[in-house]
Amino acid sequence: MPIRVKFFGDLRKKVQPDIKGSLPLKFNIDPDGIERISDILDKYNIKEDEIIHIFVNGRYSGLTKKVKNGDIVAIFPINMSVLYKWYFKREEDE
Amino acid sequence: MTTLEAKFEDLPTDYAALGGRGMTSTIVSKEVPATCNPLGIHNKVVFAPGIVTGTKAPTSGRISVGGKSPLTGGIKEANAGTNFAQKMARLRIGAMIIEGKHEGDDYYLLKVTKDGAEFADANKWVGKGLYSTYKELFKEYGDNVGISAVGISAEILGAMSGICFNDPEGLPSRYAGRGGLGAVMASKGLKFIIMDETDAPGVEIANQEVFSQGIKKLMDALKEHPVTQPKGGLNSYGTSVLVNIINEAGGLPHRNFSRGQDERAEKISGEVKAEEIQKRGGVRPHFCSPGCIIQCSEVWTKPGGKDPVGVLEYESVWALGANCEIYDLDAIGELNRACNDLGLDTIEAGTTIGVAMEGGLAKFGDGKGALKLMDEIRKKTPTGRILAQGTEITGKVLGVTRIPTCKGQGFPAYDPRAIKGIGVTYATTPMGADHTAGYAIAPEIMGVGGQVDPRDPKKAEVSRNLQVATAALDATGYCLFTAFAILDIPSGLEGIVESLNGVLGANLVVDDVAVIGKQILDVELEFNKRAGFTALDDRLPEFIMEEKLPPSNEVFNVTDDELDSVF
Secondary structure, eight states, rough: OEEEEEEEEEGGTOOOTTTTTTOEEEEEEEEETOOHHHHHHHTOOOGGGGGGEEEEEEEEBTOOOOOOOEEEEEEEEGGGSSSOOGOOOOOOOO | OOSSOOOOOOOOOEEETHHHHHHHHHHHHHHSSSSTTSSSSTOOEEEESSSTTTTTOOOOOOEEEEOOOTTTTTTEEEEEEEEHHHHHHHHTOOOOOSSSOSSSOOOEEEEEEEEEEEEEEGGGGGOHHHHHHHHHHHHHHHOOEEEOOEEEEHHHTTBBOEEEEOOOSSSSSSEOOOOOOHHHHHHEEEEEEEOTTTTOOOOOSSSSHHHHHHHHHHHHHHSSTTSTTTTTTHHHHGGGGGGHHHHTTTOOOOOTTTSSOOGGGGSHHHHHHHHHHHHHTTTEEEEESSTTTTOOOEEEEEETTTTEEOOHHHHHHHHHHHGGGGOOOOHHHHHHHHHHHTBBOHHHHHHHHHHHHTSSSSTTTOOHHHHHHHHHHTTTTTHHHHTTTTTHHHHHTTTTTOOOEETTTOSSSSSSSTTTHHHHHHSSSSSSSSSSGOOSOOTTTTTTSSSTTTTTTOHEEEOOOOOOOHHHHHHHOOTHHHHHHHHHHHHHHHHHEHHHHHHTTOOOOOTTHHHHHHHHHHOOOOHHHTTTTOOSSSOOOHHHHHHHHHTTTBEEEOOOHHHTTTO
């Protein structure tokens, strides 16, 4: 079972530069070579300062959060940092 | 209103540094008996622009409205962004107090100019929707006035009636919505206020140099931050940018708070709405009041750009959409139009429809059925009169046990089981369940430091500091969304403080923000205590503690001791 990824807003253009419409881009990625969120970003040449919210299975997460087969990962671009972020702590893994 | 007299009084010296929520809550606390009937002769409605409102300070066109709430039974401050606020401030009116109660069934209009205020008969607009009424009022009083109004729901003293203001297009779409203050205004016999700023002297600025320096710093911060800058998140997508985010967090309530996530939410997201507005020829971005840098507002229309509604905010899209399992922006748009036309708070209307659907008055997902419920209010039928009293009364009448309220007020668009910190704010704010009560400058600025896990129930300190900071910001006239920029860019907060000093001729420092906020909250909490509130009122409904919220399957497990430690 692959990792299910959702990119929102302008982040979608990192995968499909000519993407139309406004729905999130959803796609599966092979977990080979993907251990953490940062690996997903690297795969699509996304810099840390280009993103803001990361959710792994609904948990607010950071770049070192580990991902595995079957996980659902949602990532939002920096200009969508509208959130009560003060109520959240990013989950990270060692 | 008892004798239909209006008069100007000099602002008492000890009120001189007050504005917005600071002004309304101080006056309500001093002048309204806490145990009075909210719809009786002793309650008052107080309007107050913020301290910098009406000046060139960016994103500051806010007005606060206060009184004792018929929905919560406690003190209430609701605020809105509108040029009405700026016009009132430029007339140098620090506060407007509506008091007394007109005997009989007549309704009146109050026109305010630099020379005075006078009443006129408003009976010809009774029973009419606010969209057509606003057109007629602007035709009669000129395009440059500001208009405040209460709608049909207030005529039946519905506790979910808001106080309406105009947007720049003259649409009745900007609301000081929460807490039923519209019913209080209507109970006195007042239907409209016309604010005419012709030859207004403008806001007095004690120190222009300090003021200009302050607003420059704030403008720079707003233009620099990715959330608040032109083409930033709020500017591009509006507040509904939160739909997808909160849904992914598992905290977007669906089907009357029975789930925290649903794939269909993406159909009603800010991104989809922005694209649709562009296709239709609506307006986005758009400002709610002149001088806003952020411009998160919009004008939603029917297909083809016809019949503008005004803004569809995140809370409205959620309340009238996901909460009722309606994942259709056109249906949501028409429900929002009905709310604006009837004078309803969209959040309370949405949570009321949610429990009404739970109780069998309509089916979940049925937009037309929901509109029929709105028509019951328009026709003032017995069912409509029950619905107009809001979520809690409607739920009880229908035998519903999942009633999402605190202190009688419907929950906003964040499920407290998934985002527990906001549940603490819902429970403890003196306003009743209110998301804006804890939406402000970050705890880091308040000296708390660190962040907290959304599902870690130790939230008292975070909630307290957010509430304190929000109360202070609500007094300034600045929009809460400035908080995004001033959180990350410290010179922005300095700019806000300097702009306040410029207007007031004061010497406030950043640390004073917390002191001001605490003073406001203390006044409000003390009023509620006199009104009979105890710690037992700072509790969330049982289902929030008992029913697991899919998909996280969390419950709200913050202890009573933790809640009681907030204040």
